[in-house]
Amino acid sequence: MATKPPVAVVTGAGRGIGRGIALGLAKANFDVAVNFAHNAEAAAETCDEISRLGRHAMPVRADIADADDRAQLIAETENRLGPVTLLVNNAGIAPEVRADVLESTEESFDRLVRTNLKGPYFLTQIVATKMIEWQRAGLVREPKIVFITSVSAFAPSVNRGDYCISKAGLAMAAKVFAARLAGDGIGVYEVQPGVIQTDMTEKVRERYDKLILEGNLLPIKRWGQPEDVAHAVVAIAEGRFSYSTGITIVVDGGFHLRVL
Numbered sequence: 001m002a003t004k005p006p007v008a009v010v011t012g013a014g015r016g017i018g019r020g021i022a023l024g025l026a027k028a029n030f031d032v033a034v035n036f037a038h039n040a041e042a043a044a045e046t047c048d049e050i051s052r053l054g055r056h057a058m059p060v061r062a063d064i065a066d067a068d069d070r071a072q073l074i075a076e077t078e079n080r081l082g083p084v085t086l087l088v089n090n091a092g093i094a095p096e097v098r099a100d101v102l103e104s105t106e107e108s109f110d111r112l113v114r115t116n117l118k119g120p121y122f123l124t125q126i127v128a129t130k131m132i133e134w135q136r137a138g139l140v141r142e143p144k145i146v147f148i149t150s151v152s153a154f155a156p157s158v159n160r161g162d163y164c165i166s167k168a169g170l171a172m173a174a175k176v177f178a179a180r181l182a183g184d185g186i187g188v189y190e191v192q193p194g195v196i197q198t199d200m201t202e203k204v205r206e207r208y209d210k211l212i213l214e215g216n217l218l219p220i221k222r223w224g225q226p227e228d229v230a231h232a233v234v235a236i237a238e239g240r241f242s243y244s245t246g247i248t249i250v251v252d253g254g255f256h257l258r259v260l
């Protein structure tokens with residue numbers, strides 16, 4: 001009898017990096033729950049692409065900033081695809097306005113922290129608790145959790161402090177869960193993208209084109225692509241880092257290098 005493929009949940013997988021990760025995982029033989037908040041059409045397109053790769057995919061509407069939605073996302077995935085072997089906390093937002101840290105609003109701060117930090121933190125709490133049970137029952141093997149953070153976790157931008165703080169907090173969440181879950185056989189990883197070409201960076205496309213192609217922002221002089229991030233997540237999913245829980249895999253074209 002053929003063994004059932006493992007199941008992954010990818011949050012915010014309708015477009016951008018999340019879609020790239022979902023497709024990468026499908027190619028690596030995962031069935032995928034494609035979470036989206038608003039754009040059902042984009043999520044359906046991701047699912048169609050996954051189906052063409054011969055894997056099962058299911059769109060699940062859930063706002064990860066909402067506690068009831070988080071619980072429902074995992075319940076629906078378990079009911080329709082099966083117990084979850086891999087959670088990828090990808091969904092995230094940028095501030096609506098890039099405002100100087102002396103002028104930015106509490107509303108923007110709360111929105112960013114709720115979506116980028118509190119959402120994945122408590123979604124991980126739900127999934128990790130279930131993974132422990134599923135693993136004990138022999139329903140999943142070597143489950144894993146990935147947090148997509150950002151180089152903004154360490155590099156300050158003075159016009160989006162709220163974003164940077166949410167990502168710095170998320171980087172610590174990855175470490176806290178890694179330490180807590182190692183004894184339960186669950187690997188937890190941070191993947192830290194640099195500047196990736198998606199709708200999120202569309203507004204700053206021209207400025208970054210100049211910085212990347214003509215400047216010294218990146219030692220590797222090209223935009224990162226969703227596939228670059230997906231490659232790191234797939235390597236984790238395939239168990240290539242099973243003795244390395246808590247690590248940060250940097251996917252940034254060398255942005256982190258300080259060159260003299």
Ligand SMILES: NC(=O)c1ccc[n+]([C@@H]2O[C@H](COP(=O)([O-])OP(=O)(O)OC[C@H]3O[C@@H](n4cnc5c(N)ncnc54)[C@H](O)[C@@H]3O)[C@@H](O)[C@H]2O)c1
Nearest residue numbers: 012016017037063064090091092150193195196198199200
């Ligand atoms: N693009 C970059 O340069 C870059 C760099 C570093 C990190 N990141 C991070 O990577 C992740 C993906 O970014 P992207 O560039 O693909 O952005 P994107 O805006 O293209 O895609 C983000 C996806 O998340 C979804 N989403 C937003 N809020 C949600 C919510 N509350 N519930 C469920 N889904 C929600 C969006 O609908 C969208 O589909 C984000 O966490 C982002 O912070 C992006």
